[in-house]
Amino acid sequence: MHSNVDQTPFPSRETEVETMIAPKIDHPILIADIGGTNARFALATAEQPFFVQAQTYQCADYENIDQAIDAYLHAHNLDHLEGLCFAVAGPIINGCVSFTNNHWQICIDDLKQHYSIGQIKLLNDFESIAYSLPKLRPVDLFNVGGRWPTVGGDHYTVAVVGPGSGLGIAGLRFYDGRAVPIITEGGHAGFAPENELQVQVLEYLQLKFGRVSRERLLSGPGLMNIHEALCEIHDRENPGLSASDIAYAGTRGNYEICVQSMDLYFEVLGQVAGDVALTLGATDGIFIGGGITQRYPQHLKKSKFRCGFESKGRHSHFMKDIPTWLIKRKNPGLRGASVYANEFFDIP
Numbered sequence: 001m002h003s004n005v006d007q008t009p010f011p012s013r014e015t016e017v018e019t020m021i022a023p024k025i026d027h028p029i030l031i032a033d034i035g036g037t038n039a040r041f042a043l044a045t046a047e048q049p050f051f052v053q054a055q056t057y058q059c060a061d062y063e064n065i066d067q068a069i070d071a072y073l074h075a076h077n078l079d080h081l082e083g084l085c086f087a088v089a090g091p092i093i094n095g096c097v098s099f100t101n102n103h104w105q106i107c108i109d110d111l112k113q114h115y116s117i118g119q120i121k122l123l124n125d126f127e128s129i130a131y132s133l134p135k136l137r138p139v140d141l142f143n144v145g146g147r148w149p150t151v152g153g154d155h156y157t158v159a160v161v162g163p164g165s166g167l168g169i170a171g172l173r174f175y176d177g178r179a180v181p182i183i184t185e186g187g188h189a190g191f192a193p194e195n196e197l198q199v200q201v202l203e204y205l206q207l208k209f210g211r212v213s214r215e216r217l218l219s220g221p222g223l224m225n226i227h228e229a230l231c232e233i234h235d236r237e238n239p240g241l242s243a244s245d246i247a248y249a250g251t252r253g254n255y256e257i258c259v260q261s262m263d264l265y266f267e268v269l270g271q272v273a274g275d276v277a278l279t280l281g282a283t284d285g286i287f288i289g290g291g292i293t294q295r296y297p298q299h300l301k302k303s304k305f306r307c308g309f310e311s312k313g314r315h316s317h318f319m320k321d322i323p324t325w326l327i328k329r330k331n332p333g334l335r336g337a338s339v340y341a342n343e344f345f346d347i348p
Helices: 065-075 110-113 125-135 196-209 221-235 241-254 256-280 291-296 297-302 305-310 311-318 332-343
Strands: 029-034 038-044 051-058 083-088 095-099 105-107 119-124 139-142 156-163 165-174 178-183 287-289 324-327
Touching: 029 051, 029 065, 029 291, 029 332, 038 332, 051 065, 051 332, 065 110, 065 256, 083 125, 083 332, 095 165, 105 110, 110 119, 119 332, 125 156, 125 178, 125 332, 156 178, 156 256, 165 256, 196 221, 196 256, 196 332, 221 241, 221 256, 221 291, 241 256, 241 291, 256 287, 256 291, 256 297, 256 305, 256 311, 305 324
Parallel strands: 029 083, 083 119, 156 287, 287 324
Antiparallel strands: 029 038, 038 051, 095 105, 139 324, 156 165, 165 178
8 A cells, every 4th residue: 555645635835945946057948837827937957846946927017928038037147048848828820829818929930039049849738737747756646546556667648637727638648668648628528417416507507608618617717607507506696706715615614505516526527537538548547737626635535526537337347446646746837848848859
């Protein structure tokens, strides 16, 4: 049996001392994890924790990506870079990405011209997280069922499911010494209810949205949708709580509808994670990310998450051993960008 490290609740505030004490890097590669609100920058390293000098900037504070990069370079006294490797929350089309929730557009050709750098890579944010999965250690994870052993060996397939501002899903197939990410838009697949209450929630959300994707339930806005639907179903006034307020009240038992909202959220998350395991053949493990889920590991473990995960009819027996881990380590997108850069960039 594995040591009880996987049973330990997360600390309320995880320190990142390891990112603050940085060795001198002779051939710096700038990595980033860029979303709609924040741009997290760091320098890649080849060893744990795979990045140093991490710093977060608000996208709204900078007119473009160049200004944010320049601010980071100035803050850390960097006068040259060997390469750039950025995880970005959006589709990459012809070497460019535009963001839904901020005004930036990033193009590889523009960056090459501006910084005179030949090695530049844009990764989908969940593609980047997929690259980080084999580098996660037991201390980085919280076991939520199934066998314990972490990823290893010559051949394996794993996946990550991450509810946040949306729902990201990606896989990673390791074969013949090479890791190949499986990039998906699985968060936009249709939601399939599995009990009467979920049917009622679906019917309410159909009236509001028409088509209902998984993301309409499994995200910060999705948790608010669940709460809104349950208020309507139970004929209760909707107080208009934020996702964080619903999660806080629901995990403390302060408000019945919030409790039910969190229960349903975790149950559906398990169902979708199980579907992903079957769809991608990710029988070596499913990793779970997302801010709300990460803040409440014990509630996730006690919830119907594994019941939803394993309840797959004729394949239920097949699901019981597939491990599910909650990612405890912060900034997996930065780690994945570093792993990619160290593996594929030509570093002197």
